[in-house]
Amino acid sequence: MNFTRWSARLPGTQRRAARGGEGSVPAARGEYGPQPEHAAEDGDPGDVPALEDFSVRDLLGRLPGLVALVYGPEHRIAYVNEAYASAFGPRPAGATVAASCPEAEELGLLPLLDQVLRSGRPRTVKSRRTADGGSYTVTCLPVDSPHLEGAGVLVHAADVTDHAEAAERLRASERRHRETAVTLQRSLLPQELEQPDDLRIAATYQPGVADAAVGGDWYDVITLGAGRTALVIGDVMGRGVRAAAVMGQLRTAVRAYARLDLPPHEVLQLLDGLAAEIDASQIATCVYAVHDPNEGRLVYASAGHLPILVRDEDGTVRQADGATGPPLGTGGWLHSSGSIALPPGSTAVLYTDGLVERRREDIDEGVEALARALAGASGTPQVICGRLLRALGVTAEHDDDVAVLVVQHPARTGADAELFHNAALELLGGVEAAPRARAFASGVLSSWRFPVELRDLGVLATSELVANSLQHGTPPMRLRLRRTDRRLIIEVTDGDDHLPRRRRAETEDEAGRGISIIATIASSWGSRRTPGGGKAVWCEFALKE
Numbered sequence: 312m313n314f315t316r317w318s319a320r321l322p323g324t325q326r327r328a329a330r331g332g333e334g335s336v337p338a339a340r341g342e343y344g345p346q347p348e349h350a351a352e353d354g355d356p357g358d359v360p361a362l363e364d365f366s367v368r369d370l371l372g373r374l375p376g377l378v379a380l381v382y383g384p385e386h387r388i389a390y391v392n393e394a395y396a397s398a399f400g401p402r403p404a405g406a407t408v409a410a411s412c413p414e415a416e417e418l419g420l421l422p423l424l425d426q427v428l429r430s431g432r433p434r435t436v437k438s439r440r441t442a443d444g445g446s447y448t449v450t451c452l453p454v455d456s457p458h459l460e461g462a463g464v465l466v467h468a469a470d471v472t473d474h475a476e477a478a479e480r481l482r483a484s485e486r487r488h489r490e491t492a493v494t495l496q497r498s499l500l501p502q503e504l505e506q507p508d509d510l511r512i513a514a515t516y517q518p519g520v521a522d523a524a525v526g527g528d529w530y531d532v533i534t535l536g537a538g539r540t541a542l543v544i545g546d547v548m549g550r551g552v553r554a555a556a557v558m559g560q561l562r563t564a565v566r567a568y569a570r571l572d573l574p575p576h577e578v579l580q581l582l583d584g585l586a587a588e589i590d591a592s593q594i595a596t597c598v599y600a601v602h603d604p605n606e607g608r609l610v611y612a613s614a615g616h617l618p619i620l621v622r623d624e625d626g627t628v629r630q631a632d633g634a635t636g637p638p639l640g641t642g643g644w645l646h647s648s649g650s651i652a653l654p655p656g657s658t659a660v661l662y663t664d665g666l667v668e669r670r671r672e673d674i675d676e677g678v679e680a681l682a683r684a685l686a687g688a689s690g691t692p693q694v695i696c697g698r699l700l701r702a703l704g705v706t707a708e709h710d711d712d713v714a715v716l717v718v719q720h721p722a723r724t725g726a727d728a729e730l731f732h733n734a735a736l737e738l739l740g741g742v743e744a745a746p747r748a749r750a751f752a753s754g755v756l757s758s759w760r761f762p763v764e765l766r767d768l769g770v771l772a773t774s775e776l777v778a779n780s781l782q783h784g785t786p787p788m789r790l791r792l793r794r795t796d797r798r799l800i801i802e803v804t805d806g807d808d809h810l811p812r813r814r815r816a817e818t819e820d821e822a823g824r825g826i827s828i829i830a831t832i833a834s835s836w837g838s839r840r841t842p843g844g845g846k847a848v849w850c851e852f853a854l855k856e
């Protein structure tokens with residue numbers, strides 16, 4: 312092939328006509344004028360070779376890159392260099408690329424060659440793979456020749472297999488790291504939410520996109536006994552396995568502190584100190600709320616977290632204000648508790664900032680958007696979760712972790728409502744309060760149509776709890792009976808804040824057996840201090856299905 316017939320038309324350049332005799336560069340000599348005599352010491356300018364003195368075939372043949380020259384609308388092969396032949400095999404001159412170069416189809420070059428011919432502009436494709444696993448970055452340059460009809464294309468392919476494999480190994484490593492973090496994150500979240508008698512609860516967690524490390528969002532539902540339920544949602548600032556590990560420790564600690572049945576602000580106070588000990592560089596936000604079906608309210612405390620939203624049955628959305636302190640781990644703050652009504656028919660939503668925070672938008676705008684979405688959301692808690700995610704634009708490509716906890720206090724009617732009852736008695740007077748409490752419990756349990764065996768156990772538990780309160784407590788005293796579709800709950804409150812404990816009574820002891828009797832006959836029992844001072848002691852009996 313005579314390469315002097317071809318010239319490359321590169322962007323921003325023009326073809327120059329050769330001037331003067333062969334081997335001379337007159338333009339260069341004229342530009343610089345006469346040369347000083349001592350220039351001969353460094354070599355005679357007349358000895359500088361002209362470009363025409365070099366063999367283009369030899370130059371292209373020695374290039375480490377893969378070079379092919381094709382011409383005409385059918386892209387017939389004019390030349391391939393040694394590197395190209397070594398990589399893909401020799402190619403016969405005059406054959407079409409489509410017929411003799413399978414690698415061109417694998418690399419997607421045929422449309423590219425057409426584009427270069429039509430536009431007269433170079434095109435580049437990066438890191439295309441061939442069937443044998445090689446990767447190439449290919450540049451196609453338009454060329455023309457005055458001796459042939461039609462233009463041609465100079466194809467230059469650089470072997471980037473090593474770089475592509477290194478990039479793939481890096482991506483695989485990042486995927487494994489992310490999968491580890493996501494697996495750890497999901498394993499630390501509750502595998503199955505506890506479902507209290509009086510509430511319907513659903514939650515969802517969605518990690519960010521693949522190139523964003525998983526965060527430390529978490530949620531939990533903890534049954535406290537006597538029908539009360541703790542609801543928790545939090546977010547550890549940071550990403551990756553480290554944030555997930557801190558989250559797991561905080562979630563475990565919350566469950567342990569919840570068993571103490573402390574007020575929400577005291578739980579956060581304990582968590583605040585623990586967070587600083589776990590990792591002083593990690594800061595977390597958290598909301599801890601407790602629902603008491605007898606009160607119909609959520610008592611909550613917040614450590615730097617976004618406010619709880621509550622949707623009433625008529626669609627009105629309220630926001631839990633106040634009772635907010637700095638994030639966990641900052642220290643030096645006394646947290647406080649607040650409350651918000653959660654009547655039958657209402658729905659509460661707890662969430663992390665990934666749901667409402669957007670770049671270049673104030674987070675309050677995101678909370679308002681969530682409130683509007685919640686106002687129009689109805690259905691089961693799981694359905695509401697999905698609707699809120701869609702309304703806020705959370706998709707698989709979302710760039711932040713999202714956790715949502717939806718809590719619904721259903722309004723019961725008909726036969727379902729018959730399974731839920733409450734009854735209470737103020738314990739006035741002295742020792743005569745005990746027989747009055749037993750008679751009250753017997754009548755109420757009979758009206759609730761419990762079997763005789765369960766009614767007798769309930770009256771015995773009532774007698775022991777009331778006797779314990781009369782002996783060790785102070786007024787005011789109150790007996791409260793509650794039945795749900797799953798259990799019978801008996802609770803006695805008084806004004807003394809000393810919590811009872813189970814102990815082994817000696818044979819000659821005349822007292823000290825009350826709590827042991829209750830622990831023996833009931834499914835569970837417990838005690839807690841009440842917010843206004845005093846205590847509550849309760850026990851539960853599971854109902855047979």
